[in-house]
Amino acid sequence: MNDVENQFRFSSILDYCRTGAVLIMLSVCIGSICALFLWLLDIVTACRIAHPVLLFGLPLAGVAVGLWYFWFGQDVEGGANLIVDEIHEPGAGVQLRMAPFVLIATVVSHLFGASVGREGTAIQVGGSLASATARLLRLRSSERCALLVCGIAAGFGSVFGTPVAGAVFALEVLTLGRLDYRFLLPAVMTSVIADWSCRAWGVHHVFYPLMFQGTLTADGSLLHVNPVLAAKVAGAAVVFGCLSWIFAESVHRLAALMKTVCPRSWLRPAIGGIATILLVMVVGNRDYLGLGVLPAEPGGASIVSFFGSAFYPWSWFWKLVFTVVVLASGFKGGEVTPLFFLGAASGNALAHVLHMPMDLLAAVGFVSVFAGAANTPLACTLMGVELFGAADIAYFAIGCFVACAFSGKTGIYLSQRVGVMTLREARSKN
Structure with a gap:
């Protein structure tokens, strides 16, 4: 094997190591933030149940969050759809402030009793952190898209405790009837590590009692x-x-x-x-x-x-x-x-x-x-x-x-x- 081949192999190994390190750090961050988010949801839900009068503050809370987005967050109001659009047609990128905006807004919604979910927050947290990482490392458009897919997978997988489903969801939600398997391995990796990170903070997911086994x-x-x-x-x-x-x-x-x-x-x-x-x-x-x-x-x-x-x-x-x-x-x-x-x-x-x-x-x-x-x-x-x-x-x-x-x-x-x-x-x- 000549020196050129050795140099190429060494360069490839370094690229894989850098990519793996970036994905691990991103996964740990997303999983940890999702753990914080789930912990906050438990607290505000218990508070709402203990204080039913909070429901009457729902209209005012909604207006306050609406004004917050109107004044400071119009460019991140597209939410999960904005992230999917960025993957299909890379442009200006997804702003990092999307994560705190949607996390706080969702917690407020649940505190006052709005019937909303939590996956939108997890996806937006994952996508915004992935986009910020891509900008920090000055990645190419194709690499940025891959990182955004991994962010979606990590957020979804960790917030529901379903890492494999999270990885496949990140691929399947992009295009109806078509999966891009180029992103499958990094998506699985980030989703699994994010789930581990979320659970490491002591977060427990609800057990659903399905007894029927055949x-x-x-x-x-x-x-x-x-x-x-x-x-x-x-x-x-x-x-x-x-x-x-x-x-x-x-x-x-x-x-x-x-x-x-x-x-x-x-x-x-x-x-x-x-x-x-x-x-x-x-x-x-x-x-x-x-x-x-x-x-x-x-x-x-x-x-x-x-x-x-x-x-x-x-x-x-x-x-x-x-x-x-x-x-x-x-x-x-x-x-x-x-x-x-x-x-x-x-x-x-x-x-x-x-x-x-x-x-x-x-x-x-x-x-x-x-x-x-x-x-x-x-x-x-x-x-x-x-x-x-x-x-x-x-x-x-x-x-x-x-x-x-x-x-x-x-x-x-x-x-x-x-x-x-x-x-x-x-x-x-x-």
Whole structure:
């Protein structure tokens, strides 16, 4: 081997070492900030439950955050869609201040009871830190895009405790029907390390009690794919897909209507806050405020409650209304955890009609409604495995892919590109 070849190999090894060091540092930072974020969410949620009067401050809190963005953060208000746009068409970059803006805004939203999620914050934290790192190191456009994908993966994987799903989500959310495997290895690496970092701070993710692990056959063995159950899951997934479409379309159309009714962006959250207060009065409880992962009071509706034997026929509807109102009016946070609630609640309701195990259909709905709304069926199938175990993977896959087929192309992420044609489009083209 000559000196030129030795020099090339040594240079390549150095490049890999530098890249690995950058990804490790970025992952640790994102995982640590997500740990801080989850800790703050626990604190403000407990505070809101202990002091119900905080709900009446929601309109004022929304206006305060709206003014903050209007005066100082208009260039970061695009959120996760801004990051996806930057990956597709690199330009000015994503500003570092996006991270503190969205983190504080989301914590404030949850303190006063807005029905928003947390994935939007995690993605924006990951994306903004990745963009700042790329600018600091003066990386090329292709390298900056790769780092942004890793930032999305690290944020999503660490905030939900699903690192593999986080990596695949970061690839799948960019273009409908197409995965760029060039970014897969660094995305997995950053997502796993970010998850480790988040857990190292003592953060614990909620356990969802899925007890169904298969159907017993006549000889006493377990059948993991029962044809009858699979058919029922597919039928329920059609409903899940329709709910995904209703959710996404409702948010987009109501947001457009609110812009017409109230042109001032900073004032629109007041409408959502007042509407939320009125909805609580109509429903008569506070089950649909905040994340809704755990019940605010014994017997209340929550994601965990839907895995039990209690029947919640209309919880999916009320969570849909509460979430659409606040997201369309401009509150920050995200859509994913409310979609988990919507999916698990609709699964709980459909299980009673289809005579299925409630915990199984709640778990399938949990991942399927999100899959349909985000157009990420593969990532959501893997999420089901990471959250609930691999025994029911066939049902997760059926639910996620069928829901995506019936949810349409327009999802919660408007910057997502379309990389495949529908069957009808292909026939018309031919």
